[in-house]
Amino acid sequence: MTVTLLSIFRRREGMSHDEFVEYYETFHARIGEKVLAGYTSAYRRRFTTPLAHEAGPSDPDVVMEIEFPDEETMQAFFASIANDAETAEMIRVDEDKLFDRDSMKVYRIDERVSEMPPVG
Template sequence: MTITVITLLKRREGMSREDFRAYYESNHKLIGEKVLGPYATRYVRRYIAPIDGVDEGHDYDVVMEIDFPGEAEVEAFFADIADPETAERIATDEAKLFDRSRIRAFRLEREERSDL
């Protein structure tokens, strides 16, 4: 059973969308790949662009999706990133990129329709 965790992330104040995406893809993503490597089967970043082009203060900038093969891998991953050294490395880099007060994570629960 695949378990998907999504995280909504907002760039830090004063950072352009272009700089945000460039830093995420060339720096922060590498930390994610390293810590997720032993546990996740998929790590995707989906950048959000408002359809009307209006960048409101309440909007998020990226949806991060992580798939895990099972509950054991989810638990092991969260235990690993709770290690003080790992948590500090992540937090230090996040501060360069995100408004950390706005980070929201969710576990997706899936129901599928069979009539489509």
């Protein structure tokens, strides 16, 4: 059974949304791809744009999803990071360049999908 983690992040103070997206996709996502390789079936970044208001200080800038094929693979990934201080430090240092660490939230998703009639 697939295990999905959903993370909600805001950019660090002093960084524009465009700078945030550029840095994330140019640098941070490459780190994610490297360390997640062999463990995950999907690594998605969904950058947000408010529709009905201007972005406020509590609005997220990105919703990130990581899908693991099963619980065992997810646990193996976290064990690999816990046992590799150099990689864990590399991730922490890069997160400090990008995220408001106090706002970081991570959730395990229990998904339900409704069958919908065709559009049109």
